[in-house]
Amino acid sequence: MLAPLRCLVVDQDAALDVISPAYDALTPPQRTEVARQRPRSWLNVTRSPIRPDQRADDPALIRANRQALVELLGAGLFTEVGPALFLYRLSTDDHHQTAIVGHLPLAAARDGRLLGHEGSQADRVMGLAANLAEVAVTSSPVTATWRQEAAPEAVARARAGARLVVDVTVPGDVRQEIWAVTDPSDIAALAASVSPPPLFIVDGHHRTAAAEHYRAAHPARSPFDDELLVAALPSGELQVSSFHRLVRLDDTAAAWWDRQRGAAGEAGPPVPAGRAVAVVGADGRWVQITLADGDELDVTLLHRQLLEAELGLAPGDPRLSYVPGNFGLEELARRARADGALGFALAPPAVGTVLDLAQAGRSMPPKATFFHPKVRSGVFVRLHDPADRDLLA
Secondary structure, rough: OOEEEEEHHHOHHHHHOOOOHHHHHHHHHHHHHHHHOOOHHHOOOOOOOOOOOOOOOOOOOOOOOOHHHOOOOOOOOEEEEEEEEEEEEOOOOOOOEEEEEEEEEEOOHHOOOEEEEEEEHHHHHHHHHHHHHHOEEOOOOOOOOOOOOOOOOOHHHHHHEEEEOOOOOEOOOOEEEEEEEHHHHHHHHHHOOOOOOEEEEOOOHHHHHHHHHHHHHHOOHHHHHEEEEEEEEEHHHHHHHEEEEEOOOOOHHHHHHHHHHHOOOOOOOOOOEEEEOOOOOOOOOEEEEOOOOOOOHHHHHHHHHHHOOOOOOOEEEEEEEEEEEEHHHHHHHHHHHHEEEEEEEEOOOOOOHHHHHHHOOEEEEOOEEOOOOOOOOOOOEOOOHHHHHHOOO
């Protein structure tokens, strides 16, 4: 099901400048600062709104993203490689994972070969679809997984005979190693190792929905419009955290918090576990809330029982933002103070539970899970408009 691809790959000498930091790990002001300080960062091609009044498909924003792409392609920072499957290894001090990068047919997201587990935010989908229409490039792989505890033997065999094309360590972040696998027998073995379907989307629900939205409204410019760039790794190598929630205080949220203050402690946060959610106020006080039981993830119950029913949040509500769970509860409390918000901390779900719910067709709220370390943008580049090849230096 996973097929080899021909694409542009960032050059080793340019990798530190070009490869984008993890998008979801940055606040909008942080993204703006990275884009400003690093003009060659791929983040300049994928910029999103930073103001509440700015639309995700704002024409000026899309034009700026397109101009950034033109400048990067003209700078001679990429080399065409393939057809190949790629091995993409991400390493931290205590965790290693290796994804197989190739492409899937876009139809896989509709016929059950590729399953998601999260809903999507309409404005984010529209912004990504507008970016795909005008900027006409894909460089952020949809991360997917399949049920397997360890890396398939085919990965080690293929890596031994493959060419290392990128090896870069971002200071304070992750080491990224990429091998291009071009031997036909190794390609066949890797592709077979991720079959049979289904694959499960780990990260990239919005990108998948945006690709489908674009294709439903436009004729194909190239085969890339009917394909998804995918990085697939076995479920046993996944590292999952929760996405904690921040809800900006308004009268309803402030009144709810006032009712909880009697149970709020002065010391450190209670550890979220089971159906218990740790909540921190802008005053730094913590309280533990126990959700009514149910056969869904805590994040689904939190939205239904508390954020929607008691705080009045609707899907896509601008008062709601997110903090990756691997940042720690101290960061959640800091942002609650800085933003004048309530922070809701959730225990991380089990990977198997997430996959079971996805296979049962159960959808969860957007940003239900945070899998890390994340594959990055600006490594693999696919130009959807064949005319854009003329932009290459």
